[in-house]
Structure formats: C-alpha cells, structure tokens
Amino acid sequence: MTSNADAAIAALRSGYDHLAPLVAGLDEDGLAGPSGSAEWDVSQVLSHLGSGAEIHLATLEAALAGEPNKGIEFNRGVWARWDAMSRTERATAYVTANEKMLRRYEELDPATRKELRVDLGFLPAPVDVATSAGLRLSEFTFHSWDVRVGTDPAAVLHPEAVPLLLGFTGGMFAWLAKPAALEGREAKVRVELTEPHRVLGLHLADPVVLGDVPEQPDGVLHLPAEAWLRLVVGRLSPEHTPAGVAVEGAADLDLLRRVFKGF
Structure with a gap:
C-alpha cells in the first residue's frame, strides 16, 4: 500500500523529471525572461527552488542524525550564495541540488518514512515525512509552473501533484487570503472541482476559510482542480485561466x- 510519504516523494520525482529537461534547454535569454512569479525572472525562480532544495536536504539530514x-543563519548563508550566482550557474546548480534532495528522500526505508520526525524550523513542532515532503511538493509544484509558464502560457500544474496538494489549501489560507479585499462583503461559495472531482465550501469573510459546503450558496465556482490551486496562490490571471472555468x-x-493575490 502506498503511503502519503511515498506518494509525495514520487510526485516530487515525476515533477522534477518533467522540469529538468526544460531547464537544461534554457539559454541566457530564457533564464532572464519573465516567470509566473511577478517579481522574479526564470533564473530567480530556479534560485529559489535550488536554495530551497539545499536547505530542505540539510533539514532532512539533521533529522536523520537526531540534530x-x-x-x-544557515538559511541566509545559502540564500546569499545563490543570489550571487549568475543565471546559468543557478540553472546548473538547481538541477544538482534538487536531484541530491530527491535521492535522499528516495533512499528512506519504509520505517523511516513512517517514523521520522523533521523539524522544519518554522512550525511549532516536528512533522512526519509525508508532511515534510508534501510541503516541499507544494513549493516545487507552484514554482515549477512559474518556470514553465514563461515559455508555455497554457501550462498547468503537474497532474500527479494536484490531488496531494488539495489537502494543503485550507491550511494555507491564514497567510494567502487577504480578507481586506472583500471590503466588508461576505458570501458562501460552492466550489466544484474536476480532475479530480471535489466539492468545497469557500466562506468569504474575515477570516477567509474552507468550511462546510453551503446548502444554499451565494455563488458557485466551477473549475479544474489545478486551476483552483493556482487561484489560491495568485496564479490564475485572466491570461492563464482555462476555458472551463x-x-x-x-x-x-x-x-x-484580489483576495488571493499570491506570493
């Protein structure tokens, strides 16, 4: 039986294997081009992903060593080194760093995947491998879209990651949602997803939350699950909205x- 940790690690691998050839084919102009992240070019997204992989690997190794x-301060040192790299150096180093992190995850035996607890440094308590890998999957999936959409305006999130990330969306609302954009308005929205099918209850108020599906909603939103995920992280601009919404x-x-302005 596949565990949540197994599924997250497998999705990280398939997403990386899909992105790596694209990165290898980018020239200087491609690396300097706009990404799906408003403030970063493609190389800066790769710097974020690569430095994140390096920090994530160090965090995993510390947990395995009981440290x-x-x-x-360690993180800041890693970020400074990546910030100082040239665009081509970032692309090359990203491939190496992400592959090293993935291989370490893949080497974990079933018992370790189940029992290990990882101190990520920003949560109140250590988490299991499924959560640790799942959080990295969230970061990787959205930012790999940022890279791919630079050359493919119709790019979608990697499909293997989508079902796994649906469980993370509600927990992200505390820092993703901006209820001030509602200007005091409140509404209960039925959210109907496809691929995979899900029905959610979106409660627009202060705070914005995922709750019970309203029996008499004020509105209904129909869209693919990957588009819903992009909406809540601020990546469903009109030019990147599929026709099925x-x-x-x-x-x-x-x-x-406006409520989900993203990062």
Missing part, C-alpha cells in the same frame, strides 16, 4: 483574484 534544525452569483473571479 536540531540548522536555523535561519465558470462562475455563478457571488463567485466573482476578479474579486477572488
């Missing part, structure tokens, strides 16, 4: 884009 998290009533897509 504490290396802390923010439909709204009814209070499910105002422009308002939702």
